[in-house]
Amino acid sequence: MADKSKAVRAARPTALSGKVWFLIVMLSLTGQIAWAVENNFFNLFIQDVFGASLSDVALMVSASAITATATTLLAGVWSDRVGRRKVFVVVGTLLWGLSICAFAVLQNISQALARDAAAAAALGITLTIAFDCIMTFFGSLANDSAFNAWMTDITDDTNRGRVEGVNSSMPLLSMLVVFGGAMFLMVVGPDGSVTYDYPLFFTIIGAIVLVVGVLSAVLMEDSRPEPRREGGYLSEVLYGFKPAAMRENRMLYLVLASYCIFAIAMQVIMPYYVLYLRLPYILGENYVFVMAPCIVIAAVFTIVYGRSVDKRGFLRSVVLPLVLFLVGCALLTVLANAPGVFVGSMLMLSGYLGSVACFGAEIRNNTPSGHVGLYQGVRIFMVVLVPMLIGPWIGSAISASSGAVVGFGVVGDGFTPSSLIFAGGAVVALFTFIVLAVIRRQKK
Numbered sequence: 001m002a003d004k005s006k007a008v009r010a011a012r013p014t015a016l017s018g019k020v021w022f023l024i025v026m027l028s029l030t031g032q033i034a035w036a037v038e039n040n041f042f043n044l045f046i047q048d049v050f051g052a053s054l055s056d057v058a059l060m061v062s063a064s065a066i067t068a069t070a071t072t073l074l075a076g077v078w079s080d081r082v083g084r085r086k087v088f089v090v091v092g093t094l095l096w097g098l099s100i101c102a103f104a105v106l107q108n109i110s111q112a113l114a115r116d117a118a119a120a121a122a123l124g125i126t127l128t129i130a131f132d133c134i135m136t137f138f139g140s141l142a143n144d145s146a147f148n149a150w151m152t153d154i155t156d157d158t159n160r161g162r163v164e165g166v167n168s169s170m171p172l173l174s175m176l177v178v179f180g181g182a183m184f185l186m187v188v189g190p191d192g193s194v195t196y197d198y199p200l201f202f203t204i205i206g207a208i209v210l211v212v213g214v215l216s217a218v219l220m221e222d223s224r225p226e227p228r229r230e231g232g233y234l235s236e237v238l239y240g241f242k243p244a245a246m247r248e249n250r251m252l253y254l255v256l257a258s259y260c261i262f263a264i265a266m267q268v269i270m271p272y273y274v275l276y277l278r279l280p281y282i283l284g285e286n287y288v289f290v291m292a293p294c295i296v297i298a299a300v301f302t303i304v305y306g307r308s309v310d311k312r313g314f315l316r317s318v319v320l321p322l323v324l325f326l327v328g329c330a331l332l333t334v335l336a337n338a339p340g341v342f343v344g345s346m347l348m349l350s351g352y353l354g355s356v357a358c359f360g361a362e363i364r365n366n367t368p369s370g371h372v373g374l375y376q377g378v379r380i381f382m383v384v385l386v387p388m389l390i391g392p393w394i395g396s397a398i399s400a401s402s403g404a405v406v407g408f409g410v411v412g413d414g415f416t417p418s419s420l421i422f423a424g425g426a427v428v429a430l431f432t433f434i435v436l437a438v439i440r441r442q443k444k
Contacts, residue, residue, distance in 0.1 A: 013158040013310055020154065023220055027089070028167045030212040031143035032174035034100060037205050038064065038139075040178065041196070042103075042132055048195045049107050050124035060129045061388075067133045069385045071140035073377030076149060077236045080373040083227030085150040086220050092142025093213035099135040101206030104199040106131065142213075144380055149373045152364045153223030158310055160361040161317070165306015168357040169299035172349065176295055178205075179288070228370050239371065240378040251442060252366035252375070255314070256382045258435035259359040262322075263383045265429035266352060267391020269329075272399065272417040277345075279416070282336055290342050298349035305354050309361045315440055318358040322432060325351025329426035333419050348422070359383075391428075398424045 016024075046052040046060065079088050106127050114120035155163050181204075185197040228236070239245050246253045277287035308317040328348025331340055367375045399418040 013162065014156050016154070016159060016163070019219060023216065024151065024163060024166060026212055027093075027143070027147050027216065028170045029174060029177075030093075030209055031139070031147065032170040033177055034096060034139055034205065034209055035143075036171070036174045036178040037100070037202075038132065038135065040175070041182070041198075041201070042128065044196070045103065045198050046125060046128045049198065050110070050121045050128065052125050052128075056125050056129070060132050063129060064132050064136045065385050065388050067136045068140045068144060069377065069380050071137050072144040072380045073237055073240075073374070075141045075145040076373030076376045077233060078373070079146055079149060080225065080228045080371060081233065081236065083225050084222060085146045085153065085225070085373075086216075086222035088146030089142050089150065089220060090213055090217045092138050092146060093216055094210060096135065096138040096142050097206045097209030097211075097213055099131065099138050099206075100209060101203055102131055103128070103135075103202040104206070107199075140380075145373060145376050148376045148379075149225075150220075150223050152367055152372050153225050155364065157365045160364045161306045161309025161311075161357065163306070164309070164357045164361040164364070165303045168306070168353050168360055169302045172295045172353065173299050176292055225369070225372060236371075236374060237377075240374050249366065249368060251439070252363065252368075254435060254439045254442060255359060255362045255366060256379065258432050258439065259363065260382045260386055261432045261435060262355055262359065262429055263387035264391045264394075265325075265425040265432070267387040268395040268398070268425040268428055269348075269421050271392045272395050272421055276417040276419070276421070277341065283338060283341060290338060290345065294342065294345040294349050297346050298353050301350045302353035302357050306357045306361070309358050314358055314362040314365070315436065315443070318355060318362075318436065321351045321354025321358065322429065323351070324348075325355060325429060326426050327351075329422040329429075332422040333426075336419065344422075394424055394428070395421045 042060065043057050046057060075088060075092075079085055106124060110120045110124035110127055114123050151163060151167070152160075182196055182201060185201050187195050187197055189195070231239075274287065274291070277283045277291060278285065283290055305317075305321070324347045328344045328346070328351055331344030332348060335341065335344060363375075363379060395417075398420050399416065
């Protein structure tokens with residue numbers, strides 16, 4: 001009877017208004033555009049403008065990941081306790097936009113405060129790392145914490161797959177927007193070197209985020225979850241890491257564990273994926289003509305496939321994208337020609353986004369209503385911070401046989417990513433099925 005009633009509910013998904021869908025797409029896409037700028041262009045900025053070393057870049061990446069996790073935990077609990085989401089989204093987004101705009105003047109500030117060029121560069125590196133953490137704080141406050149909690153509040157198990165299908169497609173779509181827009185701000189030096197008009201670039205991105213913050217203030221209706229008053233603030237922050245919480249929400253932590261393993265598999269590949277495609281004997285600088293359509297196809301697949309989670313349930317839905325991911329990785333491991341790389345990338349990226357949509361929807365379905373904000377932080381810890389601290393080093397070790405690997409997901413002269421990173425990612429992803437078998441037994 002339970003399965004039948006669930007099928008009936010799934011056949012009639014709870015409808016969301018056009019305004020809600022607009023907010024989901026706008027906030028999700030804009031947030032991922034901002035994160036894409038941070039993940040891809042802050043590294044270039046700190047190196048091009050201030051001559052930062054690889055260790056400086058590694059420090060910035062690590063500091064940002066830790067800041068995002070801590071902020072999402074602290075802000076999530078705060079929003080749970082006050083029973084508000086909108087104020088965190090709006091204020092966080094506005095300050096997020098201003099902090100991005102600040103990068104446009106960092107070079108002028110460092111030159112004005114320093115006594116010489118060397119001191120200006122050193123100060124610029126320090127300011128960039130500090131402002132990256134500040135920007136990450138506001139971004140995590142608005143997006144990772146409050147916006148994701150709001151999406152959980154306003155959805156249920158009949159429509160979360162659809163919502164997560166859209167939400168999960170945005171990270172890669174944002175890369176197309178960012179890199180496509182950056183092409184118009186590209187500056188080619190006399191020696192053929194490529195850089196960007198960073199002040200204008202950061203100003204445009206910051207302005208877009210500011211506009212979205214204003215629109216959110218006008219259009220968003222607060223989900224107003226029941227304020228959580230029990231216990232102290234610190235106790236609430238730590239709740240998600242206590243054995244008692246894991247026992248009470250066993251299914252949630254099993255899904256998080258399976259997602260964590262899959263995210264580690266992705267981090268084995270993704271820091272080096274574009275670098276691999278750009279190798280002259282793979283696709284060279286024409287890689288964008290293969291990667292761009294693959295991203296679009298993967299995004300469309302994920303948006304459509306997200307409905308499957310609502311109709312068929314998590315366990316039946318997640319297997320197909322995982323298999324697509326494994327097949328795509330296998331093809332990318334053994335094929336280096338353009339058709340093979342295209343098909344492999346299409347399958348790998350479709351499997352990646354489809355799996356993320358399935359995991360994301362099931363996490364929302366199992367999140368306890370009184371701790372929705374808190375578990376956004378636990379999610380970031382499990383599926384972002386931990387994989388970032390493990391996956392890139394596995395990829396580096398695998399590629400060490402064909403190049404010199406340095407830094408944290410950062411490459412230097414002489415680095416050659418190996419196609420074996422795809423095999424390594426696939427091997428790690430296979431362990432996801434072990435946890436899924438445990439989930440299946442637990443559900444029975």
